[in-house]
Amino acid sequence: MNAGSSGDLGRVLVVGAGLIGTSVALALRDRGIDVYLRDRDAAAVRLAAELGAGVPWNGEDHLDLAVLAVPPSAVPAALLDAQRADLARGYTDVASVKMQPIAGAEALGCDLATFVGGHPLGGRERSGPAAGRADLFLGRPWALCPTPTTKSDATDAAMSLARACGAEPVVLSSEDHDRAVALVSHAPHAVASAMAAQLSDADPAALALSGQGLRDVTRIAAGDAELWTGILAANVGPVADVLDRIAADLVAAAAALRSAGGAEGAEGGDAEAAGIVTELLRRGNAGRSHIPGKRGGPAPSYAIVPVVISDRPGELARLFDAVGEAGINIEDVAIEHSPGLPVGVAELSVRPDDADELVRRLGAQGWSVHR
Amino acid sequence: MNAGSSGDLGRVLVVGAGLIGTSVALALRDRGIDVYLRDRDAAAVRLAAELGAGVPWNGEDHLDLAVLAVPPSAVPAALLDAQRADLARGYTDVASVKMQPIAGAEALGCDLATFVGGHPLGGRERSGPAAGRADLFLGRPWALCPTPTTKSDATDAAMSLARACGAEPVVLSSEDHDRAVALVSHAPHAVASAMAAQLSDADPAALALSGQGLRDVTRIAAGDAELWTGILAANVGPVADVLDRIAADLVAAAAALRSAGGAEGAEGGDAEAAGIVTELLRRGNAGRSHIPGKRGGPAPSYAIVPVVISDRPGELARLFDAVGEAGINIEDVAIEHSPGLPVGVAELSVRPDDADELVRRLGAQGWSVHR
Numbered sequence: 001m002n003a004g005s006s007g008d009l010g011r012v013l014v015v016g017a018g019l020i021g022t023s024v025a026l027a028l029r030d031r032g033i034d035v036y037l038r039d040r041d042a043a044a045v046r047l048a049a050e051l052g053a054g055v056p057w058n059g060e061d062h063l064d065l066a067v068l069a070v071p072p073s074a075v076p077a078a079l080l081d082a083q084r085a086d087l088a089r090g091y092t093d094v095a096s097v098k099m100q101p102i103a104g105a106e107a108l109g110c111d112l113a114t115f116v117g118g119h120p121l122g123g124r125e126r127s128g129p130a131a132g133r134a135d136l137f138l139g140r141p142w143a144l145c146p147t148p149t150t151k152s153d154a155t156d157a158a159m160s161l162a163r164a165c166g167a168e169p170v171v172l173s174s175e176d177h178d179r180a181v182a183l184v185s186h187a188p189h190a191v192a193s194a195m196a197a198q199l200s201d202a203d204p205a206a207l208a209l210s211g212q213g214l215r216d217v218t219r220i221a222a223g224d225a226e227l228w229t230g231i232l233a234a235n236v237g238p239v240a241d242v243l244d245r246i247a248a249d250l251v252a253a254a255a256a257l258r259s260a261g262g263a264e265g266a267e268g269g270d271a272e273a274a275g276i277v278t279e280l281l282r283r284g285n286a287g288r289s290h291i292p293g294k295r296g297g298p299a300p301s302y303a304i305v306p307v308v309i310s311d312r313p314g315e316l317a318r319l320f321d322a323v324g325e326a327g328i329n330i331e332d333v334a335i336e337h338s339p340g341l342p343v344g345v346a347e348l349s350v351r352p353d354d355a356d357e358l359v360r361r362l363g364a365q366g367w368s369v370h371r
Numbered sequence: 372m373n374a375g376s377s378g379d380l381g382r383v384l385v386v387g388a389g390l391i392g393t394s395v396a397l398a399l400r401d402r403g404i405d406v407y408l409r410d411r412d413a414a415a416v417r418l419a420a421e422l423g424a425g426v427p428w429n430g431e432d433h434l435d436l437a438v439l440a441v442p443p444s445a446v447p448a449a450l451l452d453a454q455r456a457d458l459a460r461g462y463t464d465v466a467s468v469k470m471q472p473i474a475g476a477e478a479l480g481c482d483l484a485t486f487v488g489g490h491p492l493g494g495r496e497r498s499g500p501a502a503g504r505a506d507l508f509l510g511r512p513w514a515l516c517p518t519p520t521t522k523s524d525a526t527d528a529a530m531s532l533a534r535a536c537g538a539e540p541v542v543l544s545s546e547d548h549d550r551a552v553a554l555v556s557h558a559p560h561a562v563a564s565a566m567a568a569q570l571s572d573a574d575p576a577a578l579a580l581s582g583q584g585l586r587d588v589t590r591i592a593a594g595d596a597e598l599w600t601g602i603l604a605a606n607v608g609p610v611a612d613v614l615d616r617i618a619a620d621l622v623a624a625a626a627a628l629r630s631a632g633g634a635e636g637a638e639g640g641d642a643e644a645a646g647i648v649t650e651l652l653r654r655g656n657a658g659r660s661h662i663p664g665k666r667g668g669p670a671p672s673y674a675i676v677p678v679v680i681s682d683r684p685g686e687l688a689r690l691f692d693a694v695g696e697a698g699i700n701i702e703d704v705a706i707e708h709s710p711g712l713p714v715g716v717a718e719l720s721v722r723p724d725d726a727d728e729l730v731r732r733l734g735a736q737g738w739s740v741h742r
Contacts, residue, residue, distance in 0.1 A: 121580055135679065141580050170579055180577035188566055188588045193655030194620045195562045198554060198613055200658040206551030208541055209492055209512050210662050213591040217559045220584040221659040225652035229645055232624075233631050240625035242569055247618040247625070249565045253603075254611035254618070260604050274600055281596035284564030287571035288592040291581050308506060316701055317691035324685035333687070335703050 009033050009160045013057060013066040013087055015078055017041070017048040020094050020120065021069030022132030025053035027165040030134050036060055048129040061087050065157045067118075068093040072234050076104035083111055090154035092118040092161065096181065097234040098145045098174035116158045117145040117174055119181070120167055135166065142167035143181075145174040182238030189220055189228055190243055196221035253277050302331050303355035305348045308368035309335075319346060319367065326361045328354045380404050380531045384428060384437040384458055386449055388412070388419040391465050391491065392440030393503030396424035398536040401505050407431055419500040432458050436528045438489075439464040443605050447475035454482055461525035463489040463532065467552065468605040469516045469545035477518075487529045488516040488545055490552070491538055506537065513538035514552075516545040553609030560591055560599055561614055567592035624648050673702050674726035676719045679739035680706075690717060690738065697732045699725045 010033065014025045017039040025035045025048060035054030039045045045056050066088035068078045072095035079091055091114055095101050098117040106112060122140040142162035146155045155171070162169040172180070196218040199207065232239050253276065260273035309315045323330055332349035350358055362369045381404065385396045388410040396406045396419060406425030410416045416427050437459035439449045443466035450462055462485055466472050469488040477483060493511040513533035517526045526542070533540040543551070567589040570578065603610050624647065631644035680686045694701055703720035721729055733740045 121582055133677070140582070143580060170576070172576055176574075176576065177580075180574070180580050183569060183573055183577055184581045184585050187569070188585050190621065190624055190651075191562060191566045192584075192588050193652045194617045194624070195559055196656075196658035197620060197651055197654035198558070198616060198658060199661050200654045202554055202658070202661065203547075203551070204661075205541070205543055205547065206554055207661055207663060209514060209548075209551050210555045211492055211511070213563075214555050214559050215662055216587045216590045217563050218655070218659045218662065219587045221652075221655035223652075223656075225649050225656055228652050229649040232628055232648055233645055236628045236631070240628045243621045243625040243628075246565045246569060247621040249568060250561065250614045250618040250621075253561055253565070254614040257603055257607045257611045257614075260607070274604055277603055278596050278600040280561075280568055281564045281592075281594075281599050283568035283571045284589070284592035285567075285594075285596055287567035287569060287573070288589050290570050290573065290575075290578055291586055291589065292578060306504070314691075314695035316704070317688065317695035320685075320688035320691050324688035330687055332706050333704060 009064050009157065009164060011036070011060070011063045012161070013038060013060070013063045013082075014054065014069055015039070015066060015082065016069035017044040017053070017129045018069060019123065019127045019129070019131050020136075021067065022048045022051065022053050022129040023122075023134065023136035024067055024069060024094070024120070024161070024165060026051065026132055026134035027137065028161075029054060031164045033164065036063065044129050048132065051129065051132065053129070053132065061085060063088040065090045065092065065161060067161065071095070072097055072101050072230075073104075075101035076108045076110065079105050079110045079115060080108050083114070089114065090157040091115045092144075092154070092158040094118055094120055096185075096231055098143070098177045100234050102145070102147060102174050112147045112149045113151045114154050115147070116150050116154045117147075117177075118158050118162070119143040119145075119177065120162070120165065121185075122167070137162075138166040140167050141170045143177050144169055144171045145177050146171065147174070178235050179238045182235055182242050186232055186235055186239045187242035187246065189223060190232060190239065191246060192218050192221040193228075249280055253280050302349035303352040305350060305355055305358055305362075305369060307346050307348060307362060309346050316346065319362075322362055322365055322367065323348065323358065326358060328358050380435050380528065380535060382407070382431070382434045383532070384409060384431070384434045384453075385425065385440055386410070386437060386453065387440035388415040388424070388500045389440060390494065390498045390500070390502050391507075392438065393419045393422065393424050393500040394493075394505065394507035395438055395440060395465070395491070395532070395536060397422065397503055397505035398508065399532075400425060402535045404535065407434065415500050419503065422500065422503065424500070424503065432456060434459040436461045436463065436532060438532065442466070443468055443472050443601075444475075446472035447479045447481065450476050450481045450486060451479050454485070460485065461528040462486045463515075463525070463529040465489055465491055467556075467602055469514070469548045471605050473516070473518060473545050483518045483520045484522050485525050486518070487521050487525045488518075488548075489529050489533070490514040490516075490548065491533070491536065492556075493538070508533075509537040511538050512541045514548050515540055515542045516548050517542065518545070549606050550609045553606055553613050557603055557606055557610045558613035558617065560594060561603060561610065562617060563589050563592040564599075620651055624651050673720035674723040676721060676726055676729055676733075676740060678717050678719060678733060680717050687717065690733075693733055693736055693738065694719065694729065697729060699729050 012028055012033055013036045014021045015038045017037050028035050029052055036057040037045045037048050037054045038057035049056055066082050068075055070078050075093045075095055096119055102117055120137045120142045122137040144158050159169045256273040256276035260270045328350055330348050334347045359369050383399055383404055384407045385392045386409045388408050399406050400423055407428040408416045408419050408425045409428035420427055437453050439446055441449050446464045446466055467490055473488050491508045491513045493508040515529050530540045627644040627647035631641045699721055701719050705718045730740050
C-alpha cells in the first residue's frame with residue numbers, strides 16, 4: 001500500500017453508521033484520519049463512536065470528503081442535503097448499484113462535479129455498526145464511477161478513501177458497473193435462490209443425499225429476501241438480461257437431454273443433442289476459470305494434503321504445530337467433518353513444492369496423511 | 372460404528388480399480404476383509420494392489436459380494452458376466468444413476484434377486500486408483516435401491532459394505548433415487564455451469580468485481596464436461612424437469628423485475644411484481660435451510676470468531692495453540708486471505724457458549740479478535 005495514498009484526506013464525514021459506514025470509519029481511524037459520524041439513528045452513532053469509529057458529527061463543514069453510506073434509494077436526498085450545507089469538498093456513496101442513484105441525484109439538482117459514485121465490494125452476513133470491521137474491504141475491489149461532469153479532485157479523494165480502507169480502486173462507468181455486478185453478484189444471487197427454491201418442498205430422504213456441491217451452489221440463497229429484492233429491482237435491465245440468457249441455456253439443455261435420452265438412453269441417443277449439453281458445460285468450465293482467485297490474480301494451484309484428525313480440543317493445534325516446525329506455510333485449510341463419527345479430514349493447501357516434504361514429516365510423526 | 376456390521380463380509384470382489392473401486396477396496400482392507408481386484412486395465416489392478424487395496428483377482432468365485440465399480444453403461448454386461456461365472460452370493464454397483472443400469476440388467480437377462488443397486492455419495496476432483504482414499508465415504512450417505520425381486524440377503528450384504536466403508540446406508544427406490552440426485556446433484560451442476568457460462572466471454576474488468584459468492588455458486592462448474600454430460604444424459608427425465616422449473620422461475624423473476632422497474636425505478640414500481648421476486652428469494656431461503664449440514668443433521672449454528680493473522684509459517688499453529696490451551700474445540704475454520712497484503716482473517720467456528728471466553732483469552736494474548 002502506498003503510505004502517501006491517504007495524505008490528502010484529513011477530515012472525513014461518514015453519513016450512515018451501519019455495517020459499511022462503520023467499517024469505512026474504522027479503517028480511516030486506523031490511518032489516523034479524523035472521522036465524523038452522522039446518522040438519523042443517534043444510538044447507531046454512539047455505538048460506532050464507542051467502537052472507535054470516530055466522533056459524532058456536530059455541524060462541522062468544509063471537510064475533505066463526505067461518504068454517504070446510506071441505502072441506494074436514499075443517496076440522492078442525502079447528497080443534496082450535504083451539498084446545500086457545503087459539508088465537504090467531495091462526495092461519494094457506497095451503494096451496490098450506480099446508475100439509479102446518479103440519475104436520481106441529477107434529477108434532484110445535485111452538483112455532479114463534486115460527486116463520484118462508489119461501491120466497495122465487501123460485506124458480510126451481519127449488519128449494523130457492531131458488525132463493522134476495519135478490514136472489511138482489505139484487498140477487495142472498490143468500484144468508482146465518475147460521471148462526465150465529475151471533477152478529478154472528487155475522484156482522487158474517493159480513490160484515497162478506497163486505498164485508505166486497503167481496497168483496490170477500479171474506475172469504470174456506472175453503466176459498466178451495473179452490468180458487471182449484475183453478472184458477478186446479482187444474477188448469481190437469483191440463480192442460487194432459484195436452485196435452492198427447488199428444495200423448499202423436497203422430500204427429506206432426497207435432501208439426505210446432499211453434498212458439498214449443493215451447499216456451495218446455494219450458500220448465498222440464505223441472504224435476506226427483502227434486501228435482495230431491493231438490490232435486484234435497482235438494477236433491473238442488466239440483471240433481467242443475464243437471467244433470461246441463463247434460463248434459455250437451461251431450457252435448451254433440458255430439451256437436448258430429452259432428445260438425446262430418447263428410448264435408447266445416453267449411448268443410443270442423439271450425439272448432436274448431447275453436444276449441446278457438453279458445449280454448455282465447457283462454456284461453464286471456461287467461465288469458471290476466468291474468475292480471479294482470492295488474492296486477486298488467477299486462482300493459484302496449491303497442493304492439497306488431506307490429514308485425518310480427531311474431533312477433540314487441541315488436535316488442530318498439534319497438526320499446525322507439526323506443519324509450523326517443518327517451516328511450511330499453510331495457504332488455506334478446509335475441514336471436512338465426518339457426520340456421526342469422531343474424526344474428520346483437514347485439507348491443507350500448501351505450495352506444490354512443499355507438499356512432498358509435508359507428507360513425509362507428518363507421516364513420520366504418525367499423522368494419517370492421504371496423498 | 373457397529374463393530375459387527377461387516378461380520379458377514381469375509382471375501383469381496385471389486386470389479387473396476389478406479390477412484391471409487393479402489394477407495395471401497397481400501398476401506399474394506401482397513402476392516403480386515405479379503406479383497407480381490409479385477410479390471411480390464413492390469414496396470415490399474417497392480418497399482419491398487421500396491422496401495423494396499425487387495426490382491427489381483429485370480430479366478431476366485433463364490434465370494435460374499437461383488438462390487439461392480441464400472442461406469443453406469445457398463446454395469447449390465449459386468450453383472451451378467453459375473454453372475455454367469457457365479458463369482459459371488461450378492462452383487463452391487465456404484466453408479467450415480469440407478470434406473471438405467473437396472474433396466475439394462477433386466478433387459479440382458481441378469482438375475483435381479485441377487486443384485487441391489489448402490490450409489491456411494493462421495494468423490495473428489497481427481498480420478499484413478501492413485502486418488503483412492505479409505506475415508507472417501509466416511510460419514511457420507513450410500514444409497515441402496517433394491518428391486519422388487521431383490522432378496523434381503525443381497526441388500527444386507529450391500530448394507531454391510533456401506534457400513535464397512537463408514538457410510539450411512541439410505542434405502543430407496545431407483546425412481547426416488549434418480550429424482551433425488553437430479554435435485555441435489557445433477558441439476559445443481561447444470562445450473563452452476565449455466566451461471567459460469569455467462570462469464571466465459573465477460574470483460575475482465577467486470578470479473579475483477581467478483582467475490583466469494585460467485586466463486587461458491589460456480590465451483591462445481593469446473594467439473595469434467597464429458598463426464599457430466601454422461602451423468603446428465605443417464606438421468607434425463609428428472610434432470611430436465613428440474614431445469615425447466617428453474618428456468619421458468621428465472622424467466623418469471625426477470626419479467627417481474629422489468630415490470631417492477633418500469634420508469635420509476637425500484638420504489639415507484641409495481642409492488643405485486645416485486646412480490647414475485649421476493650417470493651422466489653424466500654423459497655430459496657427455505658430450501659437452503661432444509662439442506663442437512665456437514666454432520667448430517669440440520670446445519671448447526673456455531674459462533675464465528677474472526678482473528679487477524681499474518682501470512683507467515685507457524686501463525687496458525689500459534690493461534691490454535693492458544694485456542695487449545697483454552698480447552699475450546701474449533702468446529703470449523705475458514706481463512707480469508709487479503710489479496711496483495713501479508714495479513715488474513717481466520718474465522719474460527721466454535722460452540723456459541725465458548726465464544727466469549729475465546730474472545731477474552733485471545734484478546735488477552737494480543738490477538739486481533741474482531742467480534
